[in-house]
Amino acid sequence: MTTNPDEPRLRPIGVIRSELASRAGAPRQGSEGAPDAWLEIDAWAADGLDGVAVGDELIVITWLHQADRDTLRVHPRSDPANPLTGVFATRSPDRPNPLGLHPVTVRAIEAGRLRVGPIEAIDGTPIVDLEPALRTPPAR
Amino acid sequence: MTTNPDEPRLRPIGVIRSELASRAGAPRQGSEGAPDAWLEIDAWAADGLDGVAVGDELIVITWLHQADRDTLRVHPRSDPANPLTGVFATRSPDRPNPLGLHPVTVRAIEAGRLRVGPIEAIDGTPIVDLEPALRTPPAR
Numbered sequence: 001m002t003t004n005p006d007e008p009r010l011r012p013i014g015v016i017r018s019e020l021a022s023r024a025g026a027p028r029q030g031s032e033g034a035p036d037a038w039l040e041i042d043a044w045a046a047d048g049l050d051g052v053a054v055g056d057e058l059i060v061i062t063w064l065h066q067a068d069r070d071t072l073r074v075h076p077r078s079d080p081a082n083p084l085t086g087v088f089a090t091r092s093p094d095r096p097n098p099l100g101l102h103p104v105t106v107r108a109i110e111a112g113r114l115r116v117g118p119i120e121a122i123d124g125t126p127i128v129d130l131e132p133a134l135r136t137p138p139a140r
Numbered sequence: 141m142t143t144n145p146d147e148p149r150l151r152p153i154g155v156i157r158s159e160l161a162s163r164a165g166a167p168r169q170g171s172e173g174a175p176d177a178w179l180e181i182d183a184w185a186a187d188g189l190d191g192v193a194v195g196d197e198l199i200v201i202t203w204l205h206q207a208d209r210d211t212l213r214v215h216p217r218s219d220p221a222n223p224l225t226g227v228f229a230t231r232s233p234d235r236p237n238p239l240g241l242h243p244v245t246v247r248a249i250e251a252g253r254l255r256v257g258p259i260e261a262i263d264g265t266p267i268v269d270l271e272p273a274l275r276t277p278p279a280r
Binding site: 007008009010012045047048049050051052056059063069073084085086087088089090091095096097099101103126128129131 | 151152188196198226239241268274
């Protein structure tokens with residue numbers, strides 16, 4: 001990738017702490033048996049959590065830091081029997097801007113961290129945003 | 141914002157072309173009367189669209205380039221009568237990493253561009269990703 005100073009930079013707000021250590025062992029979707037995990041939120045961003053409550057349905061947006069950003073076509077689910085498909089028609093982590101969207105439920109809230117799940121992101125994955133689930137139009 | 145070379149950089153894959161010219165005139169949610177718009181996809185990223193079809197439900201991820209990234213609390217819907225709330229409990233465009241999540245339906249596909257809607261993003265908003273809608277677990 002070229003580096004262009006005009007390209008927007010993400011500032012991670014925290015990190016995933018999960019029992020999932022590597023992509024090889026991780027489920028491909030939260031609904032496929034993924035565990036709960038902690039979202040450790042940096043102190044500077046903690047004020048942004050005001051109003052988040054246990055039971056809320058959120059979308060966690062992560063930066064899939066191990067992804068290959070030069071991939072534009074994949075065999076879905078890494079199965080060579082599936083025809084090559086554009087990454088924008090899939091949830092492949094390998095894509096030009098590897099943003100993970102993870103719908104989760106908030107299980108518990110402690111100082112500086114949230115317990116959420118299920119979530120297939122691996123330990124150490126940077127978190128870039130939390131937003132209310134898309135299902136129902138929330139306050140903006 | 142400090143600039144840290146380790147912060148992930150986004151590489152926009154295209155741009156929104158919409159009749160909505162400014163935040164002031166835009167609906168706050170796609171479901172609140174937003175129009176359809178064109179997604180102009182850069183030539184280098186076009187292979188990523190293989191397999192996207194008319195009628196597909198996608199999430200368009202945008203970079204809300206006019207947002208204030210230092211905001212951590214807002215009055216939801218910009219109404220002072222609503223109590224100050226952390227941005228991670230809202231869809232405020234003002235947030236540390238102003239990523240817009242826009243659920244849309246694909247209306248038409250032409251060379252290098254997709255017609256989608258409804259979408260509340262304004263003309264000129266950078267597009268950073270397209271993913272299948274979250275409702276049903278898609279191929280990965």
